[in-house]
Amino acid sequence: MDGFGVTFAFWVLAAITLISASGVMYSRNLFHAVLFLILTFIGVAGFFVLLSAEFIAMAQVIIYVGAIAVLVLFAVLLTPRASRDNAETRMALPGALLAVCLAAVFLFVIHDTGWKTTAEPPAISTSDLGNALLEIWVLPFLLASVLLTAALIGAIMLTRSAEEEAEDALL
Amino acid sequence: MTGAIKSEPFVINIGPQHPSTHGVFRIRATVDGEKVIDAEMVMGYLHRSMEKLAEERTYTQNIPFTDRTDYLSSMSNNLGYCLAVEKLAGIEVPARGNAIRVIMAELQRLASHCMAIGAFANDTGAWQTPVMWAFREREKILDIFEVTSGARLTCNYMRIGGVAFDLRTPFEPMVRQVLADLPPFIDEMENLLSGNEIFISRTRGIGVLSPEMATNASLSGPMLRGSGIAWDLRKADPYCGYEQYDFAIPIGYRGDSYDRFIVRLEEMRQSVKIVRQALDGLPTGPFRTEVPLALRPPSGEAYARIESPRGELGYYLVSDGGPSPFRFHIRPPSFINLSALKEMTVGGTVADAIVVLGSVDLVVGEIDR
Amino acid sequence: MMPFLASDKWYDLRDLSNISREILEGADRVLPFGIVYVLAALLGFVASFLIFVLPSQLFVGVYGERKLIGRIQSRYGPNRVGPFGLLQPIADAIKLIQKEALTPTRSDRVVMYIAPLFFVAPAVLLFAVIPFGPNMIFADVPVSLMYFLAISSLPVLANFMAGWSANNKYSLFGAIRIVAMTISYETPLVMSLLGAVVIAGTLNLQGMVLWADEYKIWLGFVTPLALVIYFICVSAELNRTPTDIAEAESEIVAGYLTEYSGMKWGLFYGMDIGYAIAASAFAVTVFLGGWTLFGLEQWVPPWLIFIGKTHLFYMLFIWTRGTLPRLRSDQLMAFAWKFLLPLALFNLFIVATERMIWAEEGYPDAYVYLFAMFNILVSILLLFFWADFNGYKPGDTPTRPRLVKEPRGYVPVEEQL
Numbered sequence: 001m002d003g004f005g006v007t008f009a010f011w012v013l014a015a016i017t018l019i020s021a022s023g024v025m026y027s028r029n030l031f032h033a034v035l036f037l038i039l040t041f042i043g044v045a046g047f048f049v050l051l052s053a054e055f056i057a058m059a060q061v062i063i064y065v066g067a068i069a070v071l072v073l074f075a076v077l078l079t080p081r082a083s084r085d086n087a088e089t090r091m092a093l094p095g096a097l098l099a100v101c102l103a104a105v106f107l108f109v110i111h112d113t114g115w116k117t118t119a120e121p122p123a124i125s126t127s128d129l130g131n132a133l134l135e136i137w138v139l140p141f142l143l144a145s146v147l148l149t150a151a152l153i154g155a156i157m158l159t160r161s162a163e164e165e166a167e168d169a170l171l
Numbered sequence: 172m173t174g175a176i177k178s179e180p181f182v183i184n185i186g187p188q189h190p191s192t193h194g195v196f197r198i199r200a201t202v203d204g205e206k207v208i209d210a211e212m213v214m215g216y217l218h219r220s221m222e223k224l225a226e227e228r229t230y231t232q233n234i235p236f237t238d239r240t241d242y243l244s245s246m247s248n249n250l251g252y253c254l255a256v257e258k259l260a261g262i263e264v265p266a267r268g269n270a271i272r273v274i275m276a277e278l279q280r281l282a283s284h285c286m287a288i289g290a291f292a293n294d295t296g297a298w299q300t301p302v303m304w305a306f307r308e309r310e311k312i313l314d315i316f317e318v319t320s321g322a323r324l325t326c327n328y329m330r331i332g333g334v335a336f337d338l339r340t341p342f343e344p345m346v347r348q349v350l351a352d353l354p355p356f357i358d359e360m361e362n363l364l365s366g367n368e369i370f371i372s373r374t375r376g377i378g379v380l381s382p383e384m385a386t387n388a389s390l391s392g393p394m395l396r397g398s399g400i401a402w403d404l405r406k407a408d409p410y411c412g413y414e415q416y417d418f419a420i421p422i423g424y425r426g427d428s429y430d431r432f433i434v435r436l437e438e439m440r441q442s443v444k445i446v447r448q449a450l451d452g453l454p455t456g457p458f459r460t461e462v463p464l465a466l467r468p469p470s471g472e473a474y475a476r477i478e479s480p481r482g483e484l485g486y487y488l489v490s491d492g493g494p495s496p497f498r499f500h501i502r503p504p505s506f507i508n509l510s511a512l513k514e515m516t517v518g519g520t521v522a523d524a525i526v527v528l529g530s531v532d533l534v535v536g537e538i539d540r
Numbered sequence: 541m542m543p544f545l546a547s548d549k550w551y552d553l554r555d556l557s558n559i560s561r562e563i564l565e566g567a568d569r570v571l572p573f574g575i576v577y578v579l580a581a582l583l584g585f586v587a588s589f590l591i592f593v594l595p596s597q598l599f600v601g602v603y604g605e606r607k608l609i610g611r612i613q614s615r616y617g618p619n620r621v622g623p624f625g626l627l628q629p630i631a632d633a634i635k636l637i638q639k640e641a642l643t644p645t646r647s648d649r650v651v652m653y654i655a656p657l658f659f660v661a662p663a664v665l666l667f668a669v670i671p672f673g674p675n676m677i678f679a680d681v682p683v684s685l686m687y688f689l690a691i692s693s694l695p696v697l698a699n700f701m702a703g704w705s706a707n708n709k710y711s712l713f714g715a716i717r718i719v720a721m722t723i724s725y726e727t728p729l730v731m732s733l734l735g736a737v738v739i740a741g742t743l744n745l746q747g748m749v750l751w752a753d754e755y756k757i758w759l760g761f762v763t764p765l766a767l768v769i770y771f772i773c774v775s776a777e778l779n780r781t782p783t784d785i786a787e788a789e790s791e792i793v794a795g796y797l798t799e800y801s802g803m804k805w806g807l808f809y810g811m812d813i814g815y816a817i818a819a820s821a822f823a824v825t826v827f828l829g830g831w832t833l834f835g836l837e838q839w840v841p842p843w844l845i846f847i848g849k850t851h852l853f854y855m856l857f858i859w860t861r862g863t864l865p866r867l868r869s870d871q872l873m874a875f876a877w878k879f880l881l882p883l884a885l886f887n888l889f890i891v892a893t894e895r896m897i898w899a900e901e902g903y904p905d906a907y908v909y910l911f912a913m914f915n916i917l918v919s920i921l922l923l924f925f926w927a928d929f930n931g932y933k934p935g936d937t938p939t940r941p942r943l944v945k946e947p948r949g950y951v952p953v954e955e956q957l
Contacts, residue, residue, distance in 0.1 A: 005577055035651070058687055065694065065697070070719060296784075303613035365939040369865050369866070373866075406945075421943055423941050430941065433940060437943070
């Protein structure tokens with residue numbers, strides 16, 4: 001895990017991620033905030049690659065950037081212009097307070113945990129991941145799919161027009 | 172959980188600059204999401220005040236004006252006008268003149284329908300491939316027109332009492348060649364387009380016009396026949412000797428854009444039949460009766476109508492005994508056909524409105540005159 | 541004759557990785573530590589994009605496409621600029637560069653500048669994982685198929701940004717529709733690729749090509765339905781006819797590209813083609829055997845085989861573009877969700893069952909040919925059956941109108957003539 005390349009990449013990715021995360025908070029325009037969010041997601045994907053978890057990195061880009069960011073963009077673009085202002089609100093001070101408390105909690109936990117480090121990451125291939133998902137963790141996997149199906153059905157129900165509901169009524 | 176999402180309609184302009192080739196014509200459509208809930212036509216971008224200008228010119232000098240109303244079927248326009256003047260002045264046309272008129276009118280119908288089906292397929296999105304193929308055939312017909320009358324598009328060939336010039340020698344072989352080339356082309360278009368699943372799903376059920384609506388809106392031409400109403404002026408009110416020729420009237424099933432398309436294709440086949448019969452039985456003799464240069468028909472009025480490629484094209488002439496008409500009015504088929512546009516487009520999407528416009532086959536020169 | 545085997549020498553052109561390896565090793569000795577990575581990146585960019593892709597894009601994409609579409613439309617393509625019109629792409633590029641790139645005053649300039657970047661970068665990045673030969677991959681990531689899927693979801697954002705930055709209500713709605721179409725075609729795309737992954741057993745593109753080499757059969761024969769679904773979905777992602785509501789009359793008034801002119805538009809257009817070539821290269825790698833050709837790759841340089849196959853697959857795109865009309869956007873999305881997605885799921889089910897039977901019973905390798913024939917048959921039957929089940933009955937449509945001889949008013953449909 002050592003090496004000039006890895007360290008250089010780590011610092012560059014950290015800079016990109018943190019700068020875009022602060023861009024999400026500080027940009028006035030909601031659309032720009034979403035674009036910075038996309039950059040943050042890509043930075044996190046880069047971190048996954050550094051940790052040799054390429055599958056998770058690609059999954060992060062596909063899911064977060066390809067689907068969730070697009071969803072957020074849809075939501076942003078369909079709101080009227082007036083509410084697209086990402087400016088400061090009255091909740092800025094309580095928000096900052098909450099962020100400081102959370103940061104404190106994180107720092108204490110990080111400091112007190114006994115981190116184990118290894119020289120070489122364990123070589124986990126995608127097939128090992130697949131086996132784990134379908135053997136050890138099959139219950140959370142299936143529960144997640146049930147949750148997603150419920151979300152799908154809910155979305156379809158929300159957008160049905162009156163005629164379609166009348167067509168499919170049980171009577 | 173209905174009514175949770177509110178959407179607000181907004182107005183968009185379709186035209187006057189079209190991506191598809193229908194001329195300067197504008198529809199103000201009120202669109203709610205995807206569906207069109209109201210369509211209002213705005214016309215007049217191509218108004219050239221032909222009817223007023225015609226009052227200053229003699230009857231023969233007005234013939235080039237009629238070329239330019241429906242510029243895609245100039246022979247038919249000329250024919251209608253000459254028929255009106257002949258009715259007004261009581262002039263007889265010799266048999267050869269009538270036969271040549273029929274050949275020219277039917278060739279013009281072929282050329283105009285080539286353009287119509289090409290442009291219609293273009294509207295559904297096939298990137299100019301059908302247009303190019305249809306224009307290849309249309310070029311042959313336009314070459315025939317050039318040989319006969321000197322011009323390809325605005326032919327100015329019919330005269331009061333007959334036609335302007337006699338047929339030249341290259342005429343017959345060229346027409347025979349076209350008659351041989353066209354039926355395979357029509358079959359090819361049928362294969363490629365009428366059987367194409369994407370084309371069918373774009374045009375079937377789009378712009379449905381019920382027969383009651385079609386008759387009430389006084390439509391004519393392929394629009395009327397597409398709704399299943401068998402009415403063709405060449406059979407119902409024959410002119411120029413059409414009663415001697417044997418042809419059929421194609422009618423559609425449901426009155427949607429697909430039906431109008433196949434009606435036009437079939438009309439092309441029937442036109443080929445008519446031209447072949449007319450050419451085979453072309454009588455000899457004079458091709459025009461002599462009329463004075465400044466014809467002064469007796470005062471009165473006359474209305475003559477023909478079946479142009481777009482529908483019933485009518486000319487209403489009022490004469491006061493002078494060399495120019497007192498009133499010259501054109502009944503344009505495209506203009507009257509458009510009165511059903513709202514009924515056809517409301518309820519569909521904007522893309523459907525474009526397809527419907529393509530199936531109406533309008534020429535703005537005729538609408539605005 | 542014994543086939544030539546590509547050797548290790550730098551001048552052996554059949555394996556171009558020799559050249560890059562020699563350059564990088566030489567540079568490593570000379571340059572300070574770390575700079576060789578930058579050099580490797582640059583070399584990869586030059587080799588994969590500038591030398592292979594950009595000429596393909598210009599000559600096959602711009603010139604070839606226009607010539608071929610011209611011929612389909614019974615006209616000559618470009619034939620004025622240069623001999624046979626070969627310099628046409630260069631003329632296009634010069635025209636676009638010297639054009640004034642107008643920016644509307646109230647648009648969002650920064651986003652408008654960035655949107656073409658977001659469109660160009662994925663098209664370039666895609667070529668990093670595509671194997672041009674046995675040793676000629678720029679970055680042999682173990683999950684390169686997922687890399688392709690990840691990168692292909694990025695141009696969607698570029699479309700969004702382009703549509704939004706124009707400050708124009710119509711281009712915004714056009715962009716939203718296009719994005720909805722693109723993401724709804726991503727699902728059958730992933731499902732169909734999953735079928736191929738199940739058979740090959742690896743997510744690595746080089747691994748798939750080696751699988752094809754080992755079993756002497758292309759994945760496109762073993763899962764033909766996956767290839768067909770991939771073709772349709774990827775031409776929807778690329779906004780090509782019959783699914784190009786992007787370029788066409790989306791609301792008639794505007795598409796998401798209206799406010800772009802000059803080279804910014806040229807970048808969108810060029811990378812459209814570049815992305816299409818990347819998608820073709822990917823299809824060739826996964827489904828059509830990549831750089832192998834049943835043993836021919838030992839005589840002919842494998843990268844030539846690969847480029848030839850890519851261009852041939854790109855011709856399929858051009859062919860459908862010149863021939864088919866366009867679907868309406870709601871019909872498009874219904875097609876993706878109701879027709880393609882269940883088909884892809886059926887395909888996955890069949891392929892996974894076969895693979896399980898094959899692996900668990902320990903059948904010999906020749907069974908894959910049996911599976912291929914069975915799959916081809918089942919795919920054709922499934923396509924027809926599923927289309928029929930969904931109500932696509934083209935035979936029901938009458939292609940000739942009714943004919944009557946006498947005019948008489950309305951003729952009801954039921955009346956016999």
